[in-house]
Amino acid sequence: MTVALRSDTDAAFNQSPLYENIDLFSSDVPLIEAVEANGAGGEAAALSAFGRQWGTADMFGLARRANENPPKLYVFDPKGFRRDIVEFHPAYHELMRASIAAGLHASTWTRSGLRAAPPAEVTRAARYYMTAQIESGHLCPITMTRAALAPLAAEPSLLAQVAAKVVTTSYDPVLRPWWEKSGVTLGMGMTEKQGGTDVRANSTAATPAGDHYVVTGHKWFLSAPMCDAFLVLAQAPGGLTCFFMPRFRPDGSVNRLNFQRLKDKLGNRSNASSEVEFAEAFALRVGEEGAGIRTIIQMVQLTRLDCALASAGFMRMALAQAVHHCRYRSVFQKHLYDQPMMRAVLADLSLEVEGAVALVMRLARAFDRAAEDPREAAYARAVTPAAKYWICKTAPGFIYEAMECLGGNGYVEESVLPRLYREAPVNAIWEGSGNVMCLDVLRALRRDEEAADLFSALAREVMPLPGAGESRIDLNSERDSEAGARLTVGRLALCAAAAALKASGPSKVTAAFVETRLLASHGALYGAGGIAAPAADLLLQRALPES
Ligand SMILES: Cc1cc2nc3c(=O)[nH]c(=O)nc-3n(C[C@H](O)[C@H](O)[C@H](O)COP(=O)(O)OP(=O)(O)OC[C@H]3O[C@@H](n4cnc5c(N)ncnc54)[C@H](O)[C@@H]3O)c2cc1C
DSSP states (O other): OOHHHHHHTTOOOSOOOOSOSOOTTTTOHHHHHHHHHTTOGGGHHHHHHHHHHHTSHHHHHHHHHHHHSOOEEEEEOTTSOEEEEEEOOHHHHHHHHHHHHTTTTTTTBOTTSOBOOTTHHHHHHHHHHHHHHHOOTTHHHHHHHHHHHHHHTTSHHHHHHHHHHHSSSOOOOSOSOGGGSSSOOEEEEOOBTTBSSOGGGOOOEEEEETTEEEEEEEEEEEEOTTSSEEEEEEEETTEEEEEEEESBOTTSOBOOEEEEEEOOOSSOTTSOEEEEEEEEEEEEEESOTTOHHHHHHHHHHHHHHHHHHHHHHHHHHHHHHHHHHHHHOEETTEEGGGSHHHHHHHHHHHHHHHHHHHHHHHHHHHHHHTTTOHHHHHHHHHHHHHHHHHHHHHHHHHHHHHHHHTTHHHHSTTSSHHHHHHHHHHHHHTTSOHHHHHHHHHHHHHHOHHHHHHHHHHHHHHTTSTTGGGGOOOHHHHTTOSTTHHHHHHHHHHHHHHHHHHHHSOHHHHHHHIIIIIISOOOSOTTOSOOOHHHHHHHHHHHSOOO
């Protein structure tokens, strides 16, 4: 044995270079087109700068370290006094700092708590989509902070004070009273042991005490515990009510949010999710007593949009990793990328992402326009649960398929794929699980004439596409069937995605989407749908430019 032979084993042949130091925006043709089609084309240069910043090797490294070193809860100090502090790895703080500096937590609001002018939603959506590709755990408090300002509109003076602290680009992680900080983050507490979907069963009690309430009870999930305040639901004398619960009381003493433990989660490991006891905690009412669900749903609608955005982002990163690897990896004297069956798989994955990104950006535009246009408001109401259902439930299987394109390399922890795979299911579970999203859409179809008209219009919109006539959806016969709701809502989401693609992508791509997803039943297996070769070639060029 010689030294030369030993050093030979260090050489890596037939491996793809690391997929990093990329521009997450400019390398993503469907994203560029969807941003343009939804009114934010003027932001392209800024989005490209953001895409370059988040696509660096440094950012991939921060994401890895933040997840390899999950947060720890310190309930007591060494002498037995309560601390209730969660410590995060510095990498997590770096990610938070970068997201907050870019306004992901607040750019859709003005400093007085009004909605920022369009295309604020689409621009933020594009940034959020890129950020989720790199690291999603830290986006939990980012999402909730931006969403929490919506229900606070019910209390204008509180909104004005809180918005002034939220709408900054300063990340201030030190635990001190929110009004003394340069920037604050907000979380949410609805779920209790006995129920997360059926929050009417909440047993946490709120007792009026002059200008505030005293809240006693328990939350089974409360993310993210180091936020400066939370919107929580509790039973007041007049029924289930929304409250603003800060970490500190107005006199500067620590509020009684007693954290009990952190959840040991499948994924989402950089983020902390806690179990917490409220021991006569101070809280301010938000909205009327008894209007808790109506009030907090304003927040939930926005967090659901982010779930769909993040899952679409996971799919995009998984696809990019797969296409990139296959372009370099040879098997049987041919690049995987040129093997006919692998091309079919990659093209089909690309088509799924085309539909998902077109839909989420179109949905973001509806949020941009909702205040001025009732049809856009109806679109946001009805399509948000449908998009969350379809995209978030598609992501885990999609990522698994992309992982397999990398073979054993994809299964190994150092690659990004295992983290994406573990992260993906949570977006379908929290903020309303899959069935709950479908029930929401059915409810909208039954009660909300505008929503029913909208879905009919979307279905009509895709009809003129080649062969789409047979995909007609009979809303009248389907809206009453809970057992069939997944089928109905899945098809509605596909219709909405096809219509969004029609407005932003090439006709060949839209036709392939309709043929394989609306005309045929796509099922869970990619590469088996028979995308014609010219469309497959186009999809693959669009997925990642060839270097
Ligand atoms: C990592 C993580 C972090 C979280 N952070 C927070 C947080 O910060 N704040 C917070 O309040 N919550 C949080 N949650 C909780 C989450 O929102 C709930 O788990 C979720 O809403 C589901 O509630 P549940 O767990 O009680 O399940 P259940 O309500 O028991 O539902 C179980 C299943 O039944 C289905 N289902 C419910 N009703 C029906 C029906 N009528 N017909 C058919 N199927 C139905 C649901 O779709 C679901 O699949 C978090 C959860 C996770 C995993």
